[in-house]
Ligand SMILES: C[C@@](CO)(OP(=O)(O)O)[C@H](O)COP(=O)(O)OP(=O)(O)OC[C@H]1O[C@@H](n2ccc(N)nc2=O)[C@H](O)[C@@H]1O
């Protein structure tokens with residue numbers, strides 16, 4: 298009898314920024330407890346998974362050359378973790394994966410985590426698994442602290458390592474400009490730099506996240522702009538002093554406020570509306586402070602099969618190159 302080969306599945310998955318990131322002291326396991334508010338943005342990666350006789354991984358797009366294609370790639374780790382979880386083995390797990398990256402590598406926008414989440418969703422469809430998103434989130438948390446958020450998207454409060462999530466009401470759409478830096482920054486290195494800065498002195502700490510939750514519910518970008526904050530920003534700036542100039546340039550270009558996203562080095566600038574975001578992007582692109590500029594909006598949904606019933610509308614953002 299002929300085996301029926303299922304058609305490939307493509308999943309679109311958002312990047313994230315941290316509107317608020319409060320980092321506690323280092324734990325014994327090397328992680329830091331944190332309180333963060335994530336927002337998923339329309340800057341996306343696309344991941345296609347296909348059943349094959351010859352497993353492989355192709356990477357195209359933003360930063361493709363610096364993405365590992367070995368077993369270190371988070372997409373491969375997702376294949377392995379899901380297969381183990383559902384008890385599949387050997388030939389059953391042979392997949393070909395194509396990553397089309399829009400999210401910069403090691404940019405503080407959780408691109409690798411996004412690809413892992415997309416792979417879990419894509420394989421669930423390809424393998425016709427009856428598995429809930431909450432069950433996938435349990436597997437996702439073993440792959441990285443930011444992976445569960447990429448499954449759900451939207452706006453969420455993250456605690457623990459960032460993997461424990463509750464949704465946060467966010468009214469209206471917020472418009473962002475993202476400034477990509479020349480090179481990425483390593484997340485563990487930035488957390489290590491924060492520990493060093495805290496051992497030597499008293500870098501600024503963000504306050505409570507409650508006002509941020511209120512600003513999101515109000516939908517007023519001016520209110521939210523006053524409250525963006527990230528404990529890792531001092532560490533990212535310490536490792537990459539040029540980010541100070543980038544942050545200043547975004548505000549000078551007309552953004553309401555700017556922040557380093559996560560461990561950086563991407564800077565996210567909140568703008569009044571879509572039109573203002575395009576103006577800020579154009580001016581920032583000419584300021585010579587970053588490699589590339591993108592506009593994006595949020596919140597958007599988490600990893601979704603493209604063309605599936607719950608697929609989001611295509612959200613390719615206009616692109617402005619520095
Ligand atoms: C900083 C943040 C903010 O959202 O995002 P990025 O800037 O990387 O996108 C996250 O905390 C990054 O999460 P993620 O990139 O998934 O990190 P993981 O793979 O879980 O951990 C990588 C390393 O980061 C450090 N780490 C991560 C999370 C955490 N709560 N405390 C930590 O100290 C640890 O050194 C860990 O070994």
Ligand SMILES: Nc1ncnc2c1ncn2[C@@H]1O[C@H](COP(=O)(O)OP(=O)(O)O)[C@@H](O)[C@H]1O
Pocket residue numbers: 363364365369370371372396401402403404405406407408409410412413481482484559560561
């Ligand atoms: N699919 C992937 N895409 C990008 N980077 C990946 C991927 N899989 C593994 N990595 C590794 O993860 C590191 C962090 O990448 P990324 O998730 O993009 O950044 P960040 O943690 O700053 O959000 C990269 O330097 C790369 O070596």
